[in-house]
Amino acid sequence: xxxxxxxxxxxxxxxxxxxxxxxxxxxxxxxxxxxxxxxxxxxxxxxxxxxxxxxxxxxxxxxxxxxxxxxxxxxxxxxxxxxxxxxxxxxxxxxxxxxxxxxxxxxxxxxxxxxxxxxxxxxxxxxxxxxxxxxxxxxxxxxxxxxxxxxxxxxxxxxxxxxxxxxxxxxxxxxxxxxxxxxxxxxxxxxxxxxxxxxxxxxxxxxxxxxxxxxxxxxxxxxxxxxxxxxxxxxxxxxxxxxxxxxxxxxxxxxxxxxxxxxxxxxxxxxxxxxxxxxxxxxxxxxxxxxxxxxxxxxxxxxxxxxxxxxxxxxxxxxxxxxxxxxxxxxxxxxxxxxxxxxxxxxxxxxxxxxxxxxxxxxxxxxxxxxxxxxxxxxxxxxxxxxxxxxxxxxxxxxxxxxxxxxxxxxxxxxxxxxxxxxxxxxxxxxxxxxxxxxxxxxxxxxxxxxxxxxxxxxxxxxxxxxxxxxxxxxxxxxxxxxxxxxxxxxxxxxxxxxxxxxxxxxxxxxxxxxxxxxxxxxxxxxxxxxxxxxxxxxxxxxxxxxxxxxxxxxxxxxxxxxxxxxxxxxxxxxxxxxxxxxxxxxxxxxxxxxxxxxxxxxxxxxxxxxxxxxxxxxxxx
Amino acid sequence: xxxxxxxxxxxxxxxxxxxxxxxxxxxxxxxxxxxxxxxxxxxxxxxxxxxxxxxxxxxxxxxxxxxxxxxxxxxxxxxxxxxxxxxxxxxxxxxxxxxxxxxxxxx
Numbered sequence: 001x002x003x004x005x006x007x008x009x010x011x012x013x014x015x016x017x018x019x020x021x022x023x024x025x026x027x028x029x030x031x032x033x034x035x036x037x038x039x040x041x042x043x044x045x046x047x048x049x050x051x052x053x054x055x056x057x058x059x060x061x062x063x064x065x066x067x068x069x070x071x072x073x074x075x076x077x078x079x080x081x082x083x084x085x086x087x088x089x090x091x092x093x094x095x096x097x098x099x100x101x102x103x104x105x106x107x108x109x110x111x112x113x114x115x116x117x118x119x120x121x122x123x124x125x126x127x128x129x130x131x132x133x134x135x136x137x138x139x140x141x142x143x144x145x146x147x148x149x150x151x152x153x154x155x156x157x158x159x160x161x162x163x164x165x166x167x168x169x170x171x172x173x174x175x176x177x178x179x180x181x182x183x184x185x186x187x188x189x190x191x192x193x194x195x196x197x198x199x200x201x202x203x204x205x206x207x208x209x210x211x212x213x214x215x216x217x218x219x220x221x222x223x224x225x226x227x228x229x230x231x232x233x234x235x236x237x238x239x240x241x242x243x244x245x246x247x248x249x250x251x252x253x254x255x256x257x258x259x260x261x262x263x264x265x266x267x268x269x270x271x272x273x274x275x276x277x278x279x280x281x282x283x284x285x286x287x288x289x290x291x292x293x294x295x296x297x298x299x300x301x302x303x304x305x306x307x308x309x310x311x312x313x314x315x316x317x318x319x320x321x322x323x324x325x326x327x328x329x330x331x332x333x334x335x336x337x338x339x340x341x342x343x344x345x346x347x348x349x350x351x352x353x354x355x356x357x358x359x360x361x362x363x364x365x366x367x368x369x370x371x372x373x374x375x376x377x378x379x380x381x382x383x384x385x386x387x388x389x390x391x392x393x394x395x396x397x398x399x400x401x402x403x404x405x406x407x408x409x410x411x412x413x414x415x416x417x418x419x420x421x422x423x424x425x426x427x428x429x430x431x432x433x434x435x436x437x438x439x440x441x442x443x444x445x446x447x448x449x450x451x452x453x454x455x456x457x458x459x460x461x462x463x464x465x466x467x468x469x470x471x472x473x474x475x476x477x478x479x480x481x482x483x484x485x486x487x488x489x490x491x492x493x494x495x496x497x498x499x500x501x502x503x504x505x506x507x508x509x510x511x512x513x514x515x516x517x518x519x520x521x522x523x524x525x526x527x528x529x530x531x532x533x534x535x536x537x538x539x540x541x542x543x544x545x546x547x548x549x550x551x552x553x554x555x556x557x558x559x560x561x562x563x564x565x566x567x568x569x570x571x572x573x574x575x576x577x578x579x580x581x582x583x584x585x586x587x588x589x590x591x592x593x594x595x596x597x598x599x600x601x602x603x604x605x606x607x608x609x610x611x612x613x614x615x616x617x618x619x620x621x622x
Numbered sequence: 623x624x625x626x627x628x629x630x631x632x633x634x635x636x637x638x639x640x641x642x643x644x645x646x647x648x649x650x651x652x653x654x655x656x657x658x659x660x661x662x663x664x665x666x667x668x669x670x671x672x673x674x675x676x677x678x679x680x681x682x683x684x685x686x687x688x689x690x691x692x693x694x695x696x697x698x699x700x701x702x703x704x705x706x707x708x709x710x711x712x713x714x715x716x717x718x719x720x721x722x723x724x725x726x727x728x729x
Contacts (some may be wrong), residue, residue, distance in 0.1 A: 003709025004664045006638060006648065012663040037709075038638040039666060143706035231710060355685060 003145060006038040011383055021179060021381035022140045023203040023373025024153045026129060026167065027086045029209040031055050032367060033136040034374035035144060036383070041191065041310045041371040044143045051367065053139075057131045058082040059118035067135045069461075076263075079104035081119045085210075086128035089114050090170075091162035096377070113166065126170045133174035150179035152377040154369050157183040157215050179380040180480040185215035186224045187372030188338045192360050195222055198200045200333035201325075205351055205359065207314060207341040212237040215319045216325045216332075230321035235313055237273075237341035243306045244298065245557035248284060252294050276300050277343045304346045311350045315571045318354065340366045380480075395420070399476055399484060402439035402448045404429055404535035404540075411476040414444060421477040428472075429541065432464040436472060438488050440501060444519030446526035448535070449454065454478045454501045459488040461495040467541070532582050539577050543570055546596055549603060557602045623695045625650060625677050625684055631701040631710060632680030639666065646670060648685030650699065651690035660727055661692060661700050 013019060020045070024492040030052040034043045042049045050069070058071035059081045061479050066074075075082045083105070094100060094109040106117035115124045133153075140148055153176075155167050164181055171178045180191075185204035189195065194202055195496060199219050210269050213231040216222045245266050249257075257265070268286050275282040276298070286294045322329060342348065342365045351359050363371065400410035403426070423602045428436065436459045443451030462470050471491040478484050486499035519526070546566065554563055573588035626646075627635065639645045651663035667685045670676075672687040686694060697714040717727045 003704065003707055003711055004662060005709050006635070007663075007665045009649070009665050009668050012653070012665055038634070039642040040638060044706070113676075139706070143708075145704075145709070322687040 008383065018054055018144075018146055019381040019383055020140075020144045020146050020147060020148050021374075021377035021383070022144075022151050022165065022177075022328065023132065023182075023370050023375070023377045024136055024151050025184070025187070025367075025373060026087065026132065026153055026155075027055055027208070027369075028065075028085050028211060029055060030366070031132050031136060032370040033140050034367065034370040035140065036374050036378035037144075041374045041378075043367045043370055044140055046139055047142075053132065053135060054084075055087065055132055056082060056084045057086065057128045059123065061119040061121035063120045065131050066121070067131050080106060080117075083116060083118070083123070083128045086125045086132075089116075089125035090129065090280075091160070091164075091166035092125075096485065098136075110395040112162075121400045126166050126173060129167070129170035130173035133171055133176055137174055137176055144195040148176065149381055150177040150377065152180050152182050152187075152373040152380065153178060154182050154187045154373050156213060157185050157229045158213075158231075179377055182373055182376055183215070183226060184222075184338070184369050185213070185217055185226070185229075185336070187369045187376065188336045189219070189224060189372065190366045190375050191363055191372035192336055193335075194219060194334060194336070195224065201227070201327060201331050202320075202334045202336065203318070203332045203355065204336045204338060205314070205342065206231075206338035207347065208339040209341070210234070210235050210238055212314050212317065213237060214314070214321045214458060216321050216327065217370065228321040228325075230317035230324070230357070231314065232317055236312065237339070239310055240273055240341065240344065241266055243310065244272055244280070244284075244303065247298075247302075248294065248296060251296050252292070254292075256290075256491065258289060261290075264288070265294075272298055272303070273303070273344070276303050277345060307344075307346065311347055314347075315350065315354055329355045332357075336368070337361045337365050337369055392398065395478060397442050397452075398444055399440070399442055399454075399478070400451075401474060401486075402437075402441060405537040406448045407530055407533050407537075408441055408446055408451055410546035411474070412443050412478060416440055416478075418478045419480045421475060423473055423475040424471045426474055427468050428465065428470040429467055431466050433467065433470070434462045434464055435460045436488065438460060438474060438486065438497075438499075440476075440484070440486050440499070445522060446530040450522070450526070451519070454484070455499050457486075457488075457497055457499040459497040461492045461493065463493055467545070517555070528582070532580060532585075535582055535585045535589070536577055539573055539585050542589055542592055543573055543577070546570055546592065549596075549599065553603055553606060557606065558599060562599070566592075566595055566599065623675075623691055625679070625686055625691070625694050625696075627679040627682055628698055628700040629680055630682065631699045634701045634710075635682050642666060644668060647685055649685045650694060650697070651687055651711045652693045660725045663690070664699075664710060 007013065010571055025032045030050055032043055032053065034041055036476045045051050046053070053068045054072040056068065056071040056075065058074055058078060070086045071082055075084060089097060091113055093112065094107055094114045097114060100107055108115040108117055108122055115122050137148060150169065153167060153171055155164055167181060168178050180272065188203055188204050192320050202217045203218060204215045204217065204273055211231065211233050212235045213229065215229045216227045218227050248265055248269065264286055266282055272282050272284050281297060281299045284294065284298055288294065332355050335351060335357065337348065337351070337359045342361065348359060348361060361479040368500060395412055395414060395416045398410045398414045399412040400408045403409045409424070411424055412420060437456060438446065440454045441451040441454045442454050445451050459472065472488055473491055474486065474488045476484065477488050483500060485498060485500040487496060489496040547570065550563070550566065569592040573592050576588040635648055645666040645668055647667045649663070649665045649667040651662055652660045670685060671687065673688055675688055675691055677686070679682040693716055694714065695716065697712055700711045700713055702708065702711050719728060
């Protein structure tokens with residue numbers, strides 16, 4: 001029988017409808033999958049009890065693939081077909097990969113994203129990542145006893161839209177429904193429950209095997225905002241191993257050693273580093289292929305001395321990130337440690353000294369990102385009560401569309417939490433109008449010209465109707481990853497058109513800030529501009545309506561004098577519309593309105609008469 | 623009338639409640655749903671209902687509403703591992719037949 005898990009009060013699921021969701025840390029070096037079971041986030045192990053899955057994929061000539069430890073073991077003898085660190089190529093072109101020449105891969109430059117030539121054919125980084133995700137998905141389904149409804153996948157905070165989209169594509173290829181992409185530092189903060197805690201600034205210090213990232217987050221009302229990120233893509237735990245390795249060579253007086261001995265000593269170095277996190281002194285022993293015997297004592301003090309410059313190297317980007325965010329170390333309320341290398345006591349001490357507080361280290365730094373993603377996935381899958389909802393992201397700038405006169409109608413206001421959807425109805429401006437252009441813009445200003453244009457599309461096939469009769473519903477939807485889709489639908493016929501846009505694409509934080517500042521600086525100016533534009537639209541509409549009416553019934557309802565008077569008023573309004581004087585437009589519009597009252601009344605009589613002619617009273621449904 | 627926990631199930635429950643940081647015990651129940659009529663309910667208990675019937679088993683407090691108890695009397699809750707999957711299992715003597723997966727049943 002199916003095995004049950006304990007649910008939150010009132011949240012038991014119906015049979016066969018378990019909302020199984022996982023969090024996936026798709027890492028450069030290792031990947032993990034975690035879930036919330038019986039109310040607790042846990043990492044799911046493979047059938048050998050191992051939590052980590054090396055992010056390594058090996059392609060065989062027969063088209064088969066191996067993933068993880070098995071692939072990693074063959075990295076040395078089949079480097080062309082064994083892809084490590086595919087994450088670094090996600091959404092990147094060949095020219096973006098600075099050190100491509102030093103890697104063993106046969107890169108193929110393709111538009112948009114680089115590809116790799118392997119024994120099993122040309123593979124994109126998306127396909128490589130999908131292989132890793134497939135293994136994690138299978139592991140999760142075996143462990144949870146059912147199909148996954150979705151996954152939260154973490155990405156570095158600095159990933160741009162192309163890299164995020166590539167990650168989503170990889171998930172789709174692996175058959176995973178992405179509930180949300182989550183920034184890695186945010187996931188780590190969630191794992192520590194900081195989202196339920198005090199508002200303020202948090203720093204996430206992530207020292208992995210080969211990369212260092214520092215992120216400064218601000219928590220307000222349950223929303224984490226990434227204020228700044230910095231890092232060093234060529235600094236990690238491996239560098240600490242290398243320092244010990246070099247020290248061993250030096251102490252033993254070794255000069256030239258073969259690859260096998262090098263790999264052996266690097267492994268010993270790593271072992272020594274890990275031992276030193278719990279012991280003040282360790283022995284480094286090895287027998288080299290030359291028969292030489294190595295037996296050295298390494299103390300924590302020696303290790304700290306030889307790696308001090310590496311530790312300091314992480315503090316440079318940390319300082320820079322704080323400066324970018326306009327903050328001092330003392331402004332930081334909490335520091336989260338991520339990445340296996342943060343187990344080194346000297347690193348914890350240095351980070352503690354820098355921020356003047358003890359960093360959070362009680363969760364396993366290798367697992368903390370996956371655990372946070374799992375907690376988020378559990379909430380998004382609907383396994384928690386409403387009031388536990390996490391709000392994680394907001395729309396940075398208002399989203400709207402262009403209306404007549406070059407004005408912006410805001411549909412989704414700035415700071416709305418995502419995912420969100422808002423709809424508004426619009427109508428046609430001219431009689432018989434059969435198409436409508438939808439121009440999607442982003443920004444806080446009142447005029448389209450001052451906002452940023454995101455996309456344009458046309459709704460065609462609107463049935464011909466008098467101006468103002470058509471009802472066109474425009475829906476703006478922003479999904480959890482910040483992707484906007486806009487659809488327009490004419491309600492009587494159901495004709496529809498839609499477009500997808502990425503509003504944040506290419507906008508840096510500075511640009512967002514500048515656009516916001518502009519809207520404050522120009523508030524008054526914008527208001528008058530809006531007024532003028534609205535008056536012009538009104539005046540223009542009146543001119544058109546009157547001209548149509550004159551053409552239709554002018555001859556039968558008006559004498560020459562009356563007609564001339566109206567025509568003069570139209571000419572005066574047209575002239576006023578050419579200028580930019582609001583008062584003049586207003587006056588001319590009012591004059592034409594007044595001057596056509598009698599004409600309008602006669603038209604009304606005429607159409608009523610026409611409608612009634614030939615009908616008996618009892619036929620009329622009153 | 624009684625509902626019990628196996629020792630293994632009790633140890634897991636105690637551990638989960640401790641890590642969760644709140645909760646007065648475990649709530650078992652049945653609901654009418656599922657392909658064979660009834661389905662089990664297994665939840666953390668944060669509040670006690672005045673009608674609840676309370677059992678102590680292996681150091682865990684178990685709450686069952688009186689309507690569910692009729693269907694659950696004599697049940698032992700066990701914790702089992704099947705391959706990578708692990709979780710709780712109801713050993714319920716009242717069950718006449720169950721759907722293929724055992725998630726819903728009738729008496």
